[in-house]
């Protein structure tokens with residue numbers, strides 16, 4: 001597997017990763033019942049055209065970073081799963097435009113998900129680790145976590161908050177590109193929420209700054225900036241092909257190594273600014 005140039009890689013991502021949300025016209029969601037739950041507007045219509053965007057990883061290395069103001073200066077900010085802002089504004093900012101959550105959180109942590117105010121701001125997107133290149137029908141019958149019931153409960157109690165389901169085809173289109181550009185065999189597990197969020201923002205924004213996905217000088221074994229829990233696998237990956245994701249992102253970085261070292265910051269172009 002020969003590595004592509006950063007330019008060619010960006011083109012592959014732009015042209016082969018189809019970032020879409022489940023719509024009412026996608027079978028088996030094309031029922032009267034599902035129409036009441038899925039958002040009426042597309043994600044694009046909901047967010048409009050975004051300029052500078054920030055993706056904030058949940059890494060422990062954000063602690064004491066004091067990046068909050070810089071992060072909030074972006075037009076839109078994407079965060080992951082249960083990552084809080086309250087009490088951590090100095091380091092991670094307080095703006096949340098989009099929150100990407102995995103189906104495990106929505107299902108296994110359902111009670112918190114349905115109750116905690118943290119989830120009530122911004123646009124929610126949920127994704128589920130679908131079988132490799134499965135058709136939507138097949139995935140719908142056997143999702144990794146059956147989050148559909150919880151999704152519908154949430155929609156009923158928060159009908160005004162946009163809440164999308166990521167089309168599961170995207171994760172494997174992205175995984176294929178990760179595999180093609182890695183020298184080793186990658187475990188056939190979907191990319192992390194972090195990597196999915198980066199690509200989602202590249203479709204919506206002119207430019208994307210990613211914070212502490214590539215660890216800065218503050219790199220630590222502390223898993224999350226909001227928990228006292230040590231696990232090296234959080235940064236290096238176990239289930240998700242995190243290391244390969246990080247190599248790919250490093251390869252496409254348009255910022256400086258200095259920015260990675262001091263701020264854990266990588267700058268990627270939005271797909272509308274990629275010319276192939």
Ligand code: NCC
Nearest residue numbers: 057058059060080081102105192193194195213223234235
């Ligand atoms: O930990 P998690 O991820 O919520 O982190 C979000 C994304 O931030 C990046 N990250 C995180 C920590 C770290 N030290 N370095 C990082 O680069 C990663 O890109 C990560 O994706 C997930 O990807 O959805 C994940 O979710 C958690 C967990 O399910 C949720 O936090 C909800 O509780 C998973 N942890 C477990 O299942 C125990 C994690 O493996 C992946």
